[in-house]
Amino acid sequence: MAAVSDRAWHAAIVDLLRRVRLAQxxxxxxxxxxxTRPLALEVTIYLIDHEQLRLRAMPERGKPTPPPLTVHGTLAGRAFTTIRPLAAGDDDGAYRLWIPMVDGAERLGVAEVIAHEAPADPARFERHAVDLVGLLGHLITVKMPYGDGLQQVRRTQAMSPAGELLLSLLPPLTFSCRRATVSAILEPCYDVGGDAYDYAADGAVIKLAVLDAMGRGLTAGLTCAAALSAIRAARRDGHGLYALARAADAALTQQFPDLRFVTGVLAELDMDTGKLRYINAGHPAPLLLRHGKAVRALAGGRRMPMGIDDSTIEVGEEMLEPDDRLLLYTDGVVEAPGAGGDRFGVPRLVDLAERCAADALPGPETLRRLARAAISHQDGPPADDATLLLMDWSGAAAERTQP
Structure with a gap:
C-alpha cells in the first residue's frame, strides 16, 4: 500500500467534521x-458495555453488525485494557489495528481500523490512525446525549429508574490532567441503589467525593441525588469541605420528612503541596498506597453521616508524596458476601490493589479488575452497591490513561 499523504489524512478529518455537524x-x-473511504480504510467502532465485560459494535446502516467481543481473551480487549494500539495481519493481506478509543481519558471502547493492504510505513500509519480514533472518541461523546441508540449499544439489560437517575448525574469514569488521574467505577451498573461519586479539578486542587445513601432503589437514588446536588452547589459557590457536608445535611433534612442519611468521604488534594484534607461522614476509611503498597487507612476527619445534624468541625489532613494512590470505596465492596459467608474484606481489596500497582495497570483498569473481583466473590446477585474511586497523584499514571 502506497503511503497516504498527511494532506489526505487531513482532508478526511475535515470532511468528517463537516459530515457530522447535522448527523444523528x-x-x-x-x-x-x-x-475515511478515500484513505482505503474501513473502521468499526466497538463501545464497552456498562459491565465492562464486552465490546459491542456500533451499528452501521446497510451492513451486518459484528458480534460482541469479550474484553478477556481478545486483541480488542487487550487494546482496551492496556490502552495501547495493537496490530494484526490477516491472511488476505489486510492490515488491522485495534486502537483504544478514549475521550480525554475516559475509555469508550476500541476502533478496528482495517487497511486492505499493509501500509508502507506502519509506524506513521498508526500515528495517523490513533489521532483519527481520538477524534472519533470526542465526536461520539458529543453526540451521545442526543439520541438513545448509542446508549442502547452499551446496555445488555434494562436500566432501573434509580440507575437512570444516578448515572445521568455522574461525571465520566476517568479524568486525567498533567499531574493526576481520577478513576471510578460503580456496580451493579443497571440497578444502582444509592451510591455515587464526584470529582472536580480546578487550578492546583482536585476535589473528590464518594457517597452511599441508606436503602435501595429509587428512594435511595433520590436521597443520594439530593446530597450530591447540594455538595456540588456548595462547592461551585466556593465553599470548603465543612460547608459541603453541612449543605448536604440541610438538603436532606429539608427535603425529606423522614430520616434519610448518606455516608461519604469528601476530600481535596492540593497538587502544589501534596496536602490532602478530608471529611469522613460515617464511611469506610480511605486507603493510602505508596510505592505500590497500602501504608495506612486514613482514620481522621470523622463526623456523623450527612443528613444527621452534626456541627463537628474536624477535617483530617495527610501529606501525600508524588506517585501516591488514594483509594476510596463504599461498604458494598468489602462487605460483599461470598458463597461460604466470608466477606470480600479489606485485606483482599488491599492485596488486589497492590498486585495491580505491581503490574503498573492504568487506574481505570485497576478499578475494573477490583470491581469484577468483588462481584465474582459474591454468591448470587450483588446485595449492595459497590463503588470505588482511585486518585493517582502522578504524571506517569496520567500518561498511562492515554493511547
Missing amino acids: PDELAGEINTA
Missing part, C-alpha cells in the same frame, strides 16, 4: 466510513 448519533458509523 445513529448515523455516525456511516459518516465515519464515508469520510
Whole structure:
C-alpha cells in the first residue's frame, strides 16, 4: 500500500467534521466510513458495555453488525485494557489495528481500523490512525446525549429508574490532567441503589467525593441525588469541605420528612503541596498506597453521616508524596458476601490493589479488575452497591490513561 499523504489524512478529518455537524448519533458509523473511504480504510467502532465485560459494535446502516467481543481473551480487549494500539495481519493481506478509543481519558471502547493492504510505513500509519480514533472518541461523546441508540449499544439489560437517575448525574469514569488521574467505577451498573461519586479539578486542587445513601432503589437514588446536588452547589459557590457536608445535611433534612442519611468521604488534594484534607461522614476509611503498597487507612476527619445534624468541625489532613494512590470505596465492596459467608474484606481489596500497582495497570483498569473481583466473590446477585474511586497523584499514571 502506497503511503497516504498527511494532506489526505487531513482532508478526511475535515470532511468528517463537516459530515457530522447535522448527523444523528445513529448515523455516525456511516459518516465515519464515508469520510475515511478515500484513505482505503474501513473502521468499526466497538463501545464497552456498562459491565465492562464486552465490546459491542456500533451499528452501521446497510451492513451486518459484528458480534460482541469479550474484553478477556481478545486483541480488542487487550487494546482496551492496556490502552495501547495493537496490530494484526490477516491472511488476505489486510492490515488491522485495534486502537483504544478514549475521550480525554475516559475509555469508550476500541476502533478496528482495517487497511486492505499493509501500509508502507506502519509506524506513521498508526500515528495517523490513533489521532483519527481520538477524534472519533470526542465526536461520539458529543453526540451521545442526543439520541438513545448509542446508549442502547452499551446496555445488555434494562436500566432501573434509580440507575437512570444516578448515572445521568455522574461525571465520566476517568479524568486525567498533567499531574493526576481520577478513576471510578460503580456496580451493579443497571440497578444502582444509592451510591455515587464526584470529582472536580480546578487550578492546583482536585476535589473528590464518594457517597452511599441508606436503602435501595429509587428512594435511595433520590436521597443520594439530593446530597450530591447540594455538595456540588456548595462547592461551585466556593465553599470548603465543612460547608459541603453541612449543605448536604440541610438538603436532606429539608427535603425529606423522614430520616434519610448518606455516608461519604469528601476530600481535596492540593497538587502544589501534596496536602490532602478530608471529611469522613460515617464511611469506610480511605486507603493510602505508596510505592505500590497500602501504608495506612486514613482514620481522621470523622463526623456523623450527612443528613444527621452534626456541627463537628474536624477535617483530617495527610501529606501525600508524588506517585501516591488514594483509594476510596463504599461498604458494598468489602462487605460483599461470598458463597461460604466470608466477606470480600479489606485485606483482599488491599492485596488486589497492590498486585495491580505491581503490574503498573492504568487506574481505570485497576478499578475494573477490583470491581469484577468483588462481584465474582459474591454468591448470587450483588446485595449492595459497590463503588470505588482511585486518585493517582502522578504524571506517569496520567500518561498511562492515554493511547
